[in-house]
Amino acid sequence: GAVVSQHPSRVICKSGTSVKIECRSLDFQATTMFWYRQFPKQSLMLMATSNEGSKATYEQGVEKDKFLINHASLTLSTLTVTSAHPEDSSFYICSAPDGQSYGYTFGSGTRLTVV
Amino acid sequence: GQNIDQPTEMTATEGAIVQINCTYQTSGFNGLFWYQQHAGEAPTFLSYNVLDGLEEKGRFSSFLSRSKGYSYLLLKELQMKDSASYLCAVRVSGTYKYIFGTGTRLKVLA
Numbered sequence A: 001g002a003v004v005s006q007h008p009s010r011v012i013c014k015s016g017t018s019v020k021i022e023c024r025s026l027d028f029q030a031t032t033m034f035w036y037r038q039f040p041k042q043s044l045m046l047m048a049t050s051n052e053g054s055k056a057t058y059e060q061g062v063e064k065d066k067f068l069i070n071h072a073s074l075t076l077s078t079l080t081v082t083s084a085h086p087e088d089s090s091f092y093i094c095s096a097p098d099g100q101s102y103g104y105t106f107g108s109g110t111r112l113t114v115v
Numbered sequence B: 001g002q003n004i005d006q007p008t009e010m011t012a013t014e015g016a017i018v019q020i021n022c023t024y025q026t027s028g029f030n031g032l033f034w035y036q037q038h039a040g041e042a043p044t045f046l047s048y049n050v051l052d053g054l055e056e057k058g059r060f061s062s063f064l065s066r067s068k069g070y071s072y073l074l075l076k077e078l079q080m081k082d083s084a085s086y087l088c089a090v091r092v093s094g095t096y097k098y099i100f101g102t103g104t105r106l107k108v109l110a
Helices: none
Strands: A004-007 A010-013 A019-025 A032-038 A045-051 A067-073 A076-081 A090-097 A104-106 A110-114 B003-005 B009-013 B018-025 B032-037 B044-049 B053-057 B060-065 B070-075 B084-091 B098-100 B104-109
Touching (some): A004 A090, A010 A019, A019 A090, A032 A076, A045 A076, A045 B098, B018 B032, B018 B084, B032 B060, B032 B070, B044 B053, B044 B060, B070 B084
Antiparallel strands (some): A004 A019, A019 A076, A067 A076, A090 A110, B003 B018, B032 B044, B032 B084, B053 B060, B060 B070, B084 B098
């Protein structure tokens, strides 16, 4: 089946630094990628939608200058958390419609800890 | 606004049947999805309803009533490995976006 490879799976960074998270569709072309954030024991909150070749669309309340999204190719979308702070510590996960099933394919998630 | 509600936690016994309810109020509807998520892992797709009625897939069934804004996921012959969070999600019409519910943490006891 369709696979979205997400890296890194875990990252610890110092406050004030930037972290890049990559999501690659391995056997399909992902023209759209959704980026979610999930706090412990809570559900997934949509942060933004990236579309290949165009600017990302951010949900209300999400700072686009802090969470930079790039979708430069049909198989790669990246999320960069800039000037990270401890409150940005969360589980970040991407997903894409794969065209093969009704459901979307999710990446394996990235656990970000900012110290 | 968008609102999707599920019970926060449920507990059931191995071998039993459990029903997880989901009610929704969204601006537009293009399908209701159920996902399973184990702690620290990505959600995995379980089922999809776009028309009213029951969809059955092995031990899992999902029901939808669009007029009532209501769905449920039915899990039969519960196994310990079914202990997980179950997420209800509505796809908004005209987009590919999902709005996720609060999630239900199911604990299966021996």
